[in-house]
Amino acid sequence: MSQVHSLWKTATGLPVVGGVVGKRAFSIAFAQKAPYFATIHPRFTVIEPNHVELVIPKRRSVQNHIGTVHAIALCNGFEAAMGALAEVTIPSDKRWIPKGMEVSYTAKASSDITCIAETTQEQWDNADGDLAVKVKGVRDDGTVVGEGEIRLWVTPKNK
Known part of the structure; x- marks a missing residue:
């Protein structure tokens, strides 16, 4: 189990309100991995192999001139989830x-x-170079507001 997965399991296993405090602590800690993640105030809700979900709260700091969540904020959310x-x-x-x-x-x-x-586990098991991670953003009413893929370069670790 990776360090990130282990930390998630530990944080969400805390007894306070079904892991809500642990999820918040994990989200804050993860957002420090890349400082631009913190700009969207991500709230991770699901972390499991091949499937991650996080929420970008609609707040002034992520809005554009028409009062919607800015496209780059969405991309930051996609990259954090990926x-x-x-x-x-x-x-x-x-x-x-x-x-x-x-x-x-x-x-x-x-x-x-x-x-x-x-992703699927088969993608990771057979990865030799390119691997596509599907991403999408969904509004509270279920409408998809953005979708795409983030391409990764996956290689063996040096021994």
Whole structure:
């Protein structure tokens, strides 16, 4: 089990209100991994191999001039979700680095946004170079506001 997954399990296992305090503590700690993650105030809700979800709260600091969640804030959410997914899913003998992102914005992000990153275990087991992580952002009413993929470069760790 990766350090990120172990920390998530420990934090969410805390007895205070079903792990809510632990999820908040984990989210704050994870956001320090890359300082721009902290700009969106992510709230991780699901972390498991091949599936991660986090919420970007709709607040002034992530809004654009029309009062919706800014496209780059969505991308930061997608990358944070993908990073957590990669850390808890990748086999221990491999390493990863992002190499590109393609995202389409499909609707106004007018509420809190749930960012979802997904892969299959087969993708990781057979990864030799490129691996595509599917990402999407969903409004409170279920409308998809953005979707795409983040391409990773997955290679064996040096021995």
